[in-house]
Amino acid sequence: MSATPPSGPGVLRIALDTPLRRLFDYLPPEDLPLGAMPVGARVHLPFGRRQLVGTILAHAAGSELPVERLRRVAELIDAEPLLDDTLRGFLSWASEYYHHPIGEVVAAALPRLLREGAPALAALTHWSATAAGTAALAGAPLRRAPQQRALLQRLIATQGASSLDLAEGAPNWRGTLRKLSEQGFVVSHEEPVTLQDAAPLLRVQGLTLGSEQQAAFAAVRAGLGGFASFLLDGVTGSGKTEVYLRVIEEVLARGQRALVLVPEIGLTPQLLQRLHERFDTVIAPLHSQLTDRERLLAWRDARSGRARIVIGTRSAVFAPVPQLGVIIVDEEHDASFKQHEGGFRYSARDLAIVRAQQVGVPVLLGSATPALESLYNVAVGKATRLSLPRRAGAAATPTLALLDLRAHAQHRGLSAPLLLAMEKHLGDGNQVLIFINRRGYAPTLLCKACGWIAPCTHCDARLTVHRASDTLACHHCGAQQPLPTGCPRCGHELRPVGQGTERIEEVLRERFADVPLVRFDRDSVQKAADLEAALLRVNSGEARILVGTQMLTKGHHFPQVTLVGVLNADQSLFSADFRAAERLAQTIIQVAGRAGRAAKPGEVLIQTDYPQHPLLQNLLARGYDGFAQAALAERADARWPPYSRLALLRSSGKTAQAALAFLEQARAQAQPPMQVKLLGPVPASMARRAGRHHAQLLAESPDRAALHRFLADWLPQLDALPEARGVRWSLDVDPQEVF
Ligand code: ADP
Ligand code: ZN
Ligand code: ZN
Numbered sequence: 001m002s003a004t005p006p007s008g009p010g011v012l013r014i015a016l017d018t019p020l021r022r023l024f025d026y027l028p029p030e031d032l033p034l035g036a037m038p039v040g041a042r043v044h045l046p047f048g049r050r051q052l053v054g055t056i057l058a059h060a061a062g063s064e065l066p067v068e069r070l071r072r073v074a075e076l077i078d079a080e081p082l083l084d085d086t087l088r089g090f091l092s093w094a095s096e097y098y099h100h101p102i103g104e105v106v107a108a109a110l111p112r113l114l115r116e117g118a119p120a121l122a123a124l125t126h127w128s129a130t131a132a133g134t135a136a137l138a139g140a141p142l143r144r145a146p147q148q149r150a151l152l153q154r155l156i157a158t159q160g161a162s163s164l165d166l167a168e169g170a171p172n173w174r175g176t177l178r179k180l181s182e183q184g185f186v187v188s189h190e191e192p193v194t195l196q197d198a199a200p201l202l203r204v205q206g207l208t209l210g211s212e213q214q215a216a217f218a219a220v221r222a223g224l225g226g227f228a229s230f231l232l233d234g235v236t237g238s239g240k241t242e243v244y245l246r247v248i249e250e251v252l253a254r255g256q257r258a259l260v261l262v263p264e265i266g267l268t269p270q271l272l273q274r275l276h277e278r279f280d281t282v283i284a285p286l287h288s289q290l291t292d293r294e295r296l297l298a299w300r301d302a303r304s305g306r307a308r309i310v311i312g313t314r315s316a317v318f319a320p321v322p323q324l325g326v327i328i329v330d331e332e333h334d335a336s337f338k339q340h341e342g343g344f345r346y347s348a349r350d351l352a353i354v355r356a357q358q359v360g361v362p363v364l365l366g367s368a369t370p371a372l373e374s375l376y377n378v379a380v381g382k383a384t385r386l387s388l389p390r391r392a393g394a395a396a397t398p399t400l401a402l403l404d405l406r407a408h409a410q411h412r413g414l415s416a417p418l419l420l421a422m423e424k425h426l427g428d429g430n431q432v433l434i435f436i437n438r439r440g441y442a443p444t445l446l447c448k449a450c451g452w453i454a455p456c457t458h459c460d461a462r463l464t465v466h467r468a469s470d471t472l473a474c475h476h477c478g479a480q481q482p483l484p485t486g487c488p489r490c491g492h493e494l495r496p497v498g499q500g501t502e503r504i505e506e507v508l509r510e511r512f513a514d515v516p517l518v519r520f521d522r523d524s525v526q527k528a529a530d531l532e533a534a535l536l537r538v539n540s541g542e543a544r545i546l547v548g549t550q551m552l553t554k555g556h557h558f559p560q561v562t563l564v565g566v567l568n569a570d571q572s573l574f575s576a577d578f579r580a581a582e583r584l585a586q587t588i589i590q591v592a593g594r595a596g597r598a599a600k601p602g603e604v605l606i607q608t609d610y611p612q613h614p615l616l617q618n619l620l621a622r623g624y625d626g627f628a629q630a631a632l633a634e635r636a637d638a639r640w641p642p643y644s645r646l647a648l649l650r651s652s653g654k655t656a657q658a659a660l661a662f663l664e665q666a667r668a669q670a671q672p673p674m675q676v677k678l679l680g681p682v683p684a685s686m687a688r689r690a691g692r693h694h695a696q697l698l699a700e701s702p703d704r705a706a707l708h709r710f711l712a713d714w715l716p717q718l719d720a721l722p723e724a725r726g727v728r729w730s731l732d733v734d735p736q737e738v739f
Pocket of ligand 2: 447448449450451452487488489490491492
């Protein structure tokens with residue numbers, strides 16, 4: 001085939017935030033040559049009838065489209081590239097690996113205001129009205145220009161404004177401002193942001209490292225300047241954070257910068273506070289609690305290099321960091337590093353490793369309960385394990401024990417020995433933590449007469465009773481309704497069955513009437529201020545009993561807690577998901593890690609109906625490490641990751657048939673090579689969720705390259721399937737959950 005080579009004028013190849021798997025060709029604006037349009041810069045452009053912001057990803061000699069069909073870019077936004085070569089390379093890699101359209105990948109990497117065209121420079125342009133402008137407002141010249149009038153009025157009212165403020169106000173502010181400026185009605189001046197070039201100051205000297213910490217630090221230090229992958233495996237309280245701080249100190253001393261990723265813990269990253277306490281330097285935080293404007297400012301501090309440390313959740317893995325010296329991923333096992341909603345599903349932990357490799361810097365993954373994937377990487381020589389087996393200082397490691405629920409009397413979810421242990425620890429003046437991974441009052445509302453169970457009308461799920469608000473709520477779709485007074489089927493009285501945090505709180509308040517209690521869950525702790533207040537009550541010693549969900553297992557240290565009770569460990573013992581055991585072991589060890597800091601040894605009691613279960617036995621006898629070895633062996637036998645690679649094609653539709661029909665067509669279309677197996681399609685484990693029906697088709701292969709070649713051929717065909725029209729579908733490469 002002899003395709004005519006593309007010819008014609010130079011074109012810009014542009015990424016747009018659309019689900020189309022391609023770049024878009026545009027001509028430069030009339031007044032600018034191609035060479036003046038830097039690759040990596042953003043532009044305003046017409047797209048259909050809309051104006052969009054796009055990012056230039058390449059220059060090309062010509063287009064496959066005839067030149068008369070090419071449209072022109074309206075306006076260049078950035079004089080300097082927003083995304084440098086390395087970052088663009090990284091985003092392209094992510095787009096290919098996750099088989100996701102590049103335009104949406106670029107969009108995921110940028111704060112919302114940048115996607116909408118806000119200025120990216122650290123220097124702010126300040127605009128103000130001139131005397132002529134003020135006069136013009138009163139007179140004739142602007143009578144027919146309402147937008148110019150409005151903008152001028154605004155500038156006068158606010159005594160000037162930065163381009164950033166203006167970008168938040170009006171959509172067409174640039175054009176309007178240009179017209180005002182041409183008439184001499186406004187003037188601008190630049191306010192540069194100064195870079196702090198001097199070596200950053202340590203506010204306080206770090207602690208003297210213990211010998212294991214020192215060895216870990218030395219290994220990472222020796223690796224600086226090139227790619228190396230480290231797994232810092234240390235029990236909670238073993239001093240991992242102190243090692244991070246020393247590595248960062250070293251990196252900063254070399255004039256480089258550090259990127260730190262932390263889990264989405266809902267409120268504020270703990271590590272951020274420790275960084276501020278240690279370093280007198282600009283730190284850019286990129287977490288989920290920021291307003292759009294704060295996020296933009298932090299991003300700009302990262303991009304300009306003003307910030308020496310960038311710390312953030314998942315999407316911060318895409319943050320621009322000039323002179324990057326190290327990437328640190330704290331609590332690397334945490335599921336929140338995986339983006340598992342929306343179109344672009346990626347693992348920030350895995351991407352951090354790739355980015356470190358591309359930039360040529362070390363990546364340091366830290367955890368008390370490393371992901372099995374990370375332990376596997378150590379086993380096959382892709383990562384170096386650095387162990388901190390002991391708690392720092394004098395703190396002892398807590399002991400774990402099982403409480404056989406079948407053998408003991410229970411008082412509404414709490415076994416007699418657990419209550420006795422609570423009495424003892426409280427009597428000694430210590431604090432007690434009760435972990436139950438379920439919020440609300442009770443997970444089920446049941447009619448004892450006819451067996452009716454309150455269902456969610458949008459999901460295949462039961463509704464949870466919330467007493468505080470007298471509602472029934474669905475924890476899957478968010479639907480809420482008032483608590484019914486009687487059974488809708490037979491009129492009989494209804495009974496809440498099972499326990500949630502609210503109910504455990506009620507039971508404990510009755511049982512330990514004069515012991516102050518504080519509850520940690522999404523209903524009781526909604527804002528950062530709530531969390532602060534709750535933590536203050538615990539740390540001051542005022543509150544003595546802590547009841548809470550997952551929220552309690554992350555980040556916080558409770559030095560006066562000496563007893564941890566785990567109430568409903570059994571939930572995931574028999575889950576079909578191949579990762580359920582790993583998650584459970586991690587949760588138990590993480591919650592156990594909250595107990596017994598300082599000099600007080602801790603005790604952890606796990607209530608279970610299955611004390612003989614191998615997972616629990618293993619965990620108790622051999623710790624997380626022993627559990628992990630056994631779990632990896634099981635994964636190897638069953639050919640689950642990391643011994644195979646998975647990609648999950650999900651679809652959802654208004655009917656189960658629509659969701660399945662798309663996947664059946666996708667399967668019929670597929671021509672997998674021998675090494676790739678397709679399993680399904682099947683309905684998802686909760687088939688109906690938020691009124692939509694979900695189904696899935698799993699692709700599995702021991703050979704990653706073969707799987708990806710197959711996906712690269714297969715996916716573009718799916719866009720074209722007629723069955724794709726009625727459904728939403730997405731591909732999840734390396735899915736976290738497959739059932
Ligand atoms: P991790 O991040 O592993 O949970 P941290 O770094 O937070 O552990 O350390 C736990 C506690 O031990 C903290 O109070 C910390 O100040 C203290 N600590 C850490 N390293 C040392 C050290 N080398 N000497 C004394 N105390 C230390
Ligand atoms: Zn009934
Ligand atoms: Zn629901």
